[in-house]
Amino acid sequence: MRTELIKDIIGWDITNWSKSIDYWSQKTDIKDKNYNCLEIGAERGGLSLWLALNGNKVICTDYSYFDQPHILQKAKKLHSKYNSERKITYQPLSALEIPYDNYFDIIVFKSVLGGIGSCKIKDADQIVISQIYKALKPGGKLLFAENTQASLLHKYSRKFFIRWYKEWNYSKLKDIVKLFSEYKTLNYKTVGFLGTFGRNEKQRIFLGKIDSICDFLIPKSNRYIVIGVAEK
Numbered sequence: 217m218r219t220e221l222i223k224d225i226i227g228w229d230i231t232n233w234s235k236s237i238d239y240w241s242q243k244t245d246i247k248d249k250n251y252n253c254l255e256i257g258a259e260r261g262g263l264s265l266w267l268a269l270n271g272n273k274v275i276c277t278d279y280s281y282f283d284q285p286h287i288l289q290k291a292k293k294l295h296s297k298y299n300s301e302r303k304i305t306y307q308p309l310s311a312l313e314i315p316y317d318n319y320f321d322i323i324v325f326k327s328v329l330g331g332i333g334s335c336k337i338k339d340a341d342q343i344v345i346s347q348i349y350k351a352l353k354p355g356g357k358l359l360f361a362e363n364t365q366a367s368l369l370h371k372y373s374r375k376f377f378i379r380w381y382k383e384w385n386y387s388k389l390k391d392i393v394k395l396f397s398e399y400k401t402l403n404y405k406t407v408g409f410l411g412t413f414g415r416n417e418k419q420r421i422f423l424g425k426i427d428s429i430c431d432f433l434i435p436k437s438n439r440y441i442v443i444g445v446a447e448k
């Protein structure tokens with residue numbers, strides 16, 4: 217894939233987060249299937265773009281689309297850059313209440329659960345994963361990539377350097393895995409350690425390349441991204 221396209225799909229620490237595309241593609245064939253797909257917490261809709269460019273129908277959704285039309289406009293602009301609007305429709309949607317049953321072949325999200333998990337609602341992240349289960353067809357798949365609590369270094373540096381630290385719930389890997397108990401299967405892997413510490417994307421890309429070489433030295437639960445495929 218061209219770097220510009222990867223940037224448009226992934227957006228941030230692209231070396232590490234783009235490994236989700238490789239992993240999902242290994243586990244699921246989405247090419248030219250005309251699948252019914254849903255992206256949750258899409259913001260600029262990068263994953264909707266990926267699904268549409270691969271010949272699927274996508275509903276691109278985000279909670280912010282209820283009251284922040286400029287964010288929806290950004291998604292539309294990105295999709296029209298690649299002439300993909302034909303394959304994509306848009307909806308404001310809360311992942312806590314997905315108004316579909318047994319409908320989607322594929323649901324995707326990236327970096328969404330932690331933001332919802334920090335809200336006041338008890339077990340919000342479990343509600344989201346169960347709502348997704350309800351909305352998937354039997355045999356349908358959730359493709360996801362999410363931040364984990366990772367190492368002590370990540371935990372403490374976030375406290376000092378990340379502005380939105382208090383608005384995000386960085387769950388432990390084992391707690392994220394537990395959310396999927398009602399699914400038939402869950403396959404996952406973890407990646408990334410240094411990439412998140414870059415102060416700009418150039419630094420993150422450089423550090424992500426070091427991660428790619430050294431990931432095997434880092435214990436799995438200390439890596440900061442979990443990439444998964446869960447089947448209903």
Ligand SMILES: C[S@@+](CC[C@H](N)C(=O)[O-])C[C@H]1O[C@@H](n2cnc3c(N)ncnc32)[C@H](O)[C@@H]1O
Nearest residue numbers: 257258259278279280309310311326327328331
């Ligand atoms: C960190 S951003 C990630 C955006 C995009 N998925 C990405 O990876 O670039 C988190 C997104 O989750 C959305 N969000 C927050 N609460 C939500 C909810 N209850 N339902 C759906 N989306 C939500 C936010 O509006 C925001 O766009």
